[in-house]
Amino acid sequence: MTGAARGERLPEWQVATWFNTDTAPTLAGLRGKVVVVEAFQMLCPGCVSHGLPQAQRVRVAFAPERVAVIGLHSVFEHHAAMTPVALAAFLHEYRIDFPVAVDAHDGDDPRPATFRAWHLAGTPSLLVLDAEGRLRLRAFGQVDDLRLGALLGGLLAEAGASGPGQAGGGPGQGAAPAAGSDCSEMACPRPSD
Amino acid sequence: MTGAARGERLPEWQVATWFNTDTAPTLAGLRGKVVVVEAFQMLCPGCVSHGLPQAQRVRVAFAPERVAVIGLHSVFEHHAAMTPVALAAFLHEYRIDFPVAVDAHDGDDPRPATFRAWHLAGTPSLLVLDAEGRLRLRAFGQVDDLRLGALLGGLLAEAGASGPGQAGGGPGQGAAPAAGSDCSEMACPRPSD
Amino acid sequence: MTGAARGERLPEWQVATWFNTDTAPTLAGLRGKVVVVEAFQMLCPGCVSHGLPQAQRVRVAFAPERVAVIGLHSVFEHHAAMTPVALAAFLHEYRIDFPVAVDAHDGDDPRPATFRAWHLAGTPSLLVLDAEGRLRLRAFGQVDDLRLGALLGGLLAEAGASGPGQAGGGPGQGAAPAAGSDCSEMACPRPSD
Amino acid sequence: MTGAARGERLPEWQVATWFNTDTAPTLAGLRGKVVVVEAFQMLCPGCVSHGLPQAQRVRVAFAPERVAVIGLHSVFEHHAAMTPVALAAFLHEYRIDFPVAVDAHDGDDPRPATFRAWHLAGTPSLLVLDAEGRLRLRAFGQVDDLRLGALLGGLLAEAGASGPGQAGGGPGQGAAPAAGSDCSEMACPRPSD
Numbered sequence: 056m057t058g059a060a061r062g063e064r065l066p067e068w069q070v071a072t073w074f075n076t077d078t079a080p081t082l083a084g085l086r087g088k089v090v091v092v093e094a095f096q097m098l099c100p101g102c103v104s105h106g107l108p109q110a111q112r113v114r115v116a117f118a119p120e121r122v123a124v125i126g127l128h129s130v131f132e133h134h135a136a137m138t139p140v141a142l143a144a145f146l147h148e149y150r151i152d153f154p155v156a157v158d159a160h161d162g163d164d165p166r167p168a169t170f171r172a173w174h175l176a177g178t179p180s181l182l183v184l185d186a187e188g189r190l191r192l193r194a195f196g197q198v199d200d201l202r203l204g205a206l207l208g209g210l211l212a213e214a215g216a217s218g219p220g221q222a223g224g225g226p227g228q229g230a231a232p233a234a235g236s237d238c239s240e241m242a243c244p245r246p247s248d
Numbered sequence: 249m250t251g252a253a254r255g256e257r258l259p260e261w262q263v264a265t266w267f268n269t270d271t272a273p274t275l276a277g278l279r280g281k282v283v284v285v286e287a288f289q290m291l292c293p294g295c296v297s298h299g300l301p302q303a304q305r306v307r308v309a310f311a312p313e314r315v316a317v318i319g320l321h322s323v324f325e326h327h328a329a330m331t332p333v334a335l336a337a338f339l340h341e342y343r344i345d346f347p348v349a350v351d352a353h354d355g356d357d358p359r360p361a362t363f364r365a366w367h368l369a370g371t372p373s374l375l376v377l378d379a380e381g382r383l384r385l386r387a388f389g390q391v392d393d394l395r396l397g398a399l400l401g402g403l404l405a406e407a408g409a410s411g412p413g414q415a416g417g418g419p420g421q422g423a424a425p426a427a428g429s430d431c432s433e434m435a436c437p438r439p440s441d
Numbered sequence: 442m443t444g445a446a447r448g449e450r451l452p453e454w455q456v457a458t459w460f461n462t463d464t465a466p467t468l469a470g471l472r473g474k475v476v477v478v479e480a481f482q483m484l485c486p487g488c489v490s491h492g493l494p495q496a497q498r499v500r501v502a503f504a505p506e507r508v509a510v511i512g513l514h515s516v517f518e519h520h521a522a523m524t525p526v527a528l529a530a531f532l533h534e535y536r537i538d539f540p541v542a543v544d545a546h547d548g549d550d551p552r553p554a555t556f557r558a559w560h561l562a563g564t565p566s567l568l569v570l571d572a573e574g575r576l577r578l579r580a581f582g583q584v585d586d587l588r589l590g591a592l593l594g595g596l597l598a599e600a601g602a603s604g605p606g607q608a609g610g611g612p613g614q615g616a617a618p619a620a621g622s623d624c625s626e627m628a629c630p631r632p633s634d
Numbered sequence: 635m636t637g638a639a640r641g642e643r644l645p646e647w648q649v650a651t652w653f654n655t656d657t658a659p660t661l662a663g664l665r666g667k668v669v670v671v672e673a674f675q676m677l678c679p680g681c682v683s684h685g686l687p688q689a690q691r692v693r694v695a696f697a698p699e700r701v702a703v704i705g706l707h708s709v710f711e712h713h714a715a716m717t718p719v720a721l722a723a724f725l726h727e728y729r730i731d732f733p734v735a736v737d738a739h740d741g742d743d744p745r746p747a748t749f750r751a752w753h754l755a756g757t758p759s760l761l762v763l764d765a766e767g768r769l770r771l772r773a774f775g776q777v778d779d780l781r782l783g784a785l786l787g788g789l790l791a792e793a794g795a796s797g798p799g800q801a802g803g804g805p806g807q808g809a810a811p812a813a814g815s816d817c818s819e820m821a822c823p824r825p826s827d
Contacts (some may be wrong), residue, residue, distance in 0.1 A: 098527075098534045103489065116394045133530035141484075141527055142521035148484045202311045204397020211398070212405035291720075293726045326723035334677075334720055337712035341677045403687065502780045587695045590783020591790070598791035 062189050066180075068127065069159040070169040072139050074146055078152035080222040085123050086188050089210045092179040094127040094158075094170065097137050105197050106153060106179030112200070113207070114153050121211055126155035129170040129178060183207065186214035257381050261320060262352040262361040265332050269347035278316050279381050281434055282403045286361065287320040287351075290330050290338040298390050299372030300344060305393070306400070309345050314404055319348035322363040327353075350404060371402040376400070379407035448575050451568075455545040455554040456512060458525050459534055462540035471509050472574050475596045480513040480544075480556065480566040483531040485525050491583050492565030493537060498586070499593070505578050507597055512541035515556040515564060520546075540622035569593070641768050644761075646708065648738040648747040651718050653725055655733035664702050665767050668789045673737075673749065673759040674679040676716050676724040684728060684776050685758030691779070692786070693732050700790055705734035708757060708778040762786065765793035 067082050082090070087234035093110035094103035107126070114124040130137045139157055148154060158167035173182070183192035183206055192198075192206055260275050273284070286303035288295035300319070307317040323330045332350055339348060352358035366375070369388035376385035376399055385391075385399055453468050459585035460495040468476070478494035481488035493512070516523045523544055532541060544553035559568070562581035569592055578584075578592055646661050661669070672689035674681035684706070693703040709716045718736055727733060736794070737746035755774035762771035762785055771777075771785055 078522055091296040098530050100535055112392075112394055115390070116398070128558075133527075136524075136527035136530035144484050144522035150518075159258040164510075174522075197307075197404070200393035201305055201397040204311070204394040204399075205401035205404070206397075207401075208398035208401025210401075240592035291723050293728055326720075326727075329717075329720035329723035331715075333713075337677050337715035341712075342679055379812035496776075498780055502778070502784070566658025585691075585695070586779035587783040590780040590785075591695070591787030592725055592783075594784035594789075595791040596787075597784070598788040 062191070064188050065128065065184065065190055066172050068156055069161075069172070070156040070171075072157040072181060073148065073154055074155040074157075080123070080125065080154055080156075081233065082188055083182070083234075085184075086120060086158040087186050087214075088123045089117075089186055089207060089214065090123045090188075091207070092127055092184075093123045093180070094129045094131055094173075094175055094178055095196075096132070097128065097142055098133055099178045102179040103149070103194070106150065108219075109198070109200065109203070110153065110159065113126075113203070116209065116216050121214070122207060123154040126151065126159055127169060128155055129158040129175065131166045131170060131178075146239045172195040183210070185210045188224065236243040249428045255382050255384070256382055258375075259365050262350055262354075262365070263349040264352040265441075267336060267348040269352075270343055271347065273316070273318065273347055273349075275377070275381060278377075279314070280379050281305040281314045282310075282379055282400060282407065283375075283381075284315060284317045284400070285320055285375040285377075286317070287322045287366075287368055287371055287375070289323055289325070289371045290321065290335055290363040292371045294323040294389070295372040296342070299374065300342065300397070302374075302391070302393065303346065304344065306396070309315055309397075309401065310404075314407070315400060317346040319344065320351055320362060321348055322351040322360050322368065322373075324363060324371075327358065350384060376403070448577070450574050451570065451576055455483040455547075455558070456542040457545040459544040460529065465513065466509070466540055466542075466575055467492040468570070469618065471570075473572050473600075474509045474522070475503075475572055475592070476493045476511065476568075476570040476574075477594060478511045478568040478570075479567075480514055480515045480559075480561055480568070482516055482518070482564045483514065484519055485564045487583070488565040489535070491534055492593065493535065493588065494534065494566065495567075495584070496539065499589070501592075503593065503597075507600070508519065508593060510539040512537065512539060513543055513544055513555060514552050514567055515566075517552045517556060517564075518547075528612045537575060569596070571596045598603055617621055641770070643767050644763065644769055645751050647735055648740075648751070649717055649735040650738040653736075653797040654731055655735040659702070659704065659735075661763070664763075666765050666793075667699070668696075668701045668765055668786060668793065669761075669763040669767075670701060670703045670786070671706055671761040671763075673708045673752075673754055673757055675709055675711070675757045675760070676679070676707065676721055677712055680756045680775070682728070685760065686728065687731040688760075688777070688779065689732065689784070690730065692782070695783075696786065696790075698794070700745060700793070701786060703732040705730065705732060706737055706748060707734055708737040708754065708759075709739075709744050709747060710745045710757075713744065738758055764789045 065082065070079065071080055076143050089111065091113050093102075093106050097103075099106075104237075110126065110242050113122065128137070128142055140248055142155070142157065156169075158169045160167050164171065175194070179196070181192065181194045182190065182201070183203075185191050191210060193204075206243075256297075258275065263272065284303065285292050286295075287298050288299055292299075303317050303319065304313065321330070321335055323395050334349070335350065338344075350360075351362045353360050357364065360395065366386070368386075369434065372389070374387045374396070376396075378384050384403060385396075427430055451468065456465065459465055477496065479488075479492050479541065481490075481492055484609075485492075489537050496510050499508065514523070514528055528541070528543065531537075544555045546553050550557065557578070561579075563584070566588070567580045567584050568576065569577065569589075571577050577596060578589075644661065649658065654656055670689065670692050672681075672685050672726075674685055676682075678685075689705065691701050693700065707716070707721055721736065722735070734819050736749075737748045739746050743750065752772070752774075758775070759768065760771065760773045760825070763783075764770050770789060771782075
């Protein structure tokens, strides 16, 4: 199997179980949205301290109609410790509320199927797909919020410009206003004098 | 004077002195770039702990040909403490290396001229202008990196799509790759297996 | 059962398994040392972000001959997720290297035996015993480093002053010098002029 | 002049102006208390981000009858920027409320008199004197809270044990209980079952 090069489409995830969703999302079904996938392991310190909180911030900052956030639990070590039962407790305790897929294992490979098919280097890995389903970022380790935001804002602008029936979709319109701010669409009215 | 509404053009800054630049930048002269202005006071704790470090991160994360970062020292209190001499020492000690304008005072108003003309509510204030010079964000207080990044990414995409001679300017192309990463343009090659 | 009042001695821990030690430490056997016990659950966010890192800092900052740090895995919920096998993976991934006891369960009570006998309110809980084995702190939630350090420094001084054959044991002598510092015993030589 | 070796007494500070106090404290007058001196410059980033917040935490955590916190503004560079007028604005904005002395200059030496007499290496510098006025710590740069707390707790225990009329002065009694805690003297009552 050849991995997806940048701009190519990824093969669908192979999932044993889903959490936090009643349906089973597919990449095909998410076409039209920008998709952010956080591949993690629940006992990976960098995932707990950086990757998952960042994914949660993305979920809060962007409108769910425009940006989908998906967790992918890709266990390649300590399999007896990171079972679905343990994951359920973890998601509850850490208040992670976006859909999380358990990456499926097949055969004897300790690395799960999606992890292999997507050529991930480890956890945390962050993947971003544009609204056409093309891979635009695959990063292992930490990505800072400013750069991630810039990528997402660009992809939203691109989607807004080309999408059918999305007239007036300008930059930033996918980013929800900050809590407590009187800004709409990340641009603020003039303060009264 | 009426303040600039969102999307309108701001009047030019009125500057007593510039630091970190040999020329005197103007808003008109920066047309074609996205412009980020950090209005601050050197003795304002929120500016020192949040606003200025964020401005510095923007300067590092984006290509200077596409995003200009400008500091505006808008002193409206403790004038005897925050003189240009004191500011010079401050910029040196905090290693701030983007151009910084000292907002000019006229008449008896303790608030400087640009601060008033731009209807700023206080410091830190963050302003973002698109490549056409239109105001797209004016925020008092803290703006998080993810939302600011999304706005900048969107404006860069917009500028890239509409700008003359900028064919191929896609999303994220203004964001410099992270240090130590093998990613270019915020998208990463496939890791070798 | 009555719980230990402050200054009283705690009953011995009841332990199913030990990690990171070849022996099975006892409170009685640790008499003569100040003892810091971090009661935690591996899937408790406050334990992972605050309690355990603080325990690790204590282990590094104080001489092990004078301050013993012990982890107590007191699982009172999500029992199927926080098994000894899972704990082993957790300790490995988080690089926790001080001895950790698995608090034993008896009967049907979901709360483990030591947790109950010590009247713990939840996790994280921090307990400090003086060199005579008397309880000097039992705190649920976060304790700041400055206050914890003050307590430990006081107990070390007390132990140093009263202990047999510990002549010259002054304050701070149990705190190892900071890495990279030329200070000994937390007091620094005069810098050369 | 020879500097004070560890354990020796420091010469009195030489002060041009005091802030946040109606009297002019002296080392001799503070005998009987543990004294923490934070030597800083208002435009020194490490002082603003680390040294001064730590001094403020010490002021809050310990009873003022037992631990005195004093700031020493020792300006050895950028003299025109860090004037007493500027310092007053700085202390106001950063809400520093413990007494602060302006280290006096004499002759042509850019380094102020106390800074030289105490053989300080730079700013921030943290000095701790025991209740007998002897130097117990002189550290340039960052000191972590756990080690500083341990030193202070030890010195308080030492003072409590030897001081006249302080019967019953045990460890930790100088550390105020944490806000919102039901602990007294850093030891907690038994939680109700």
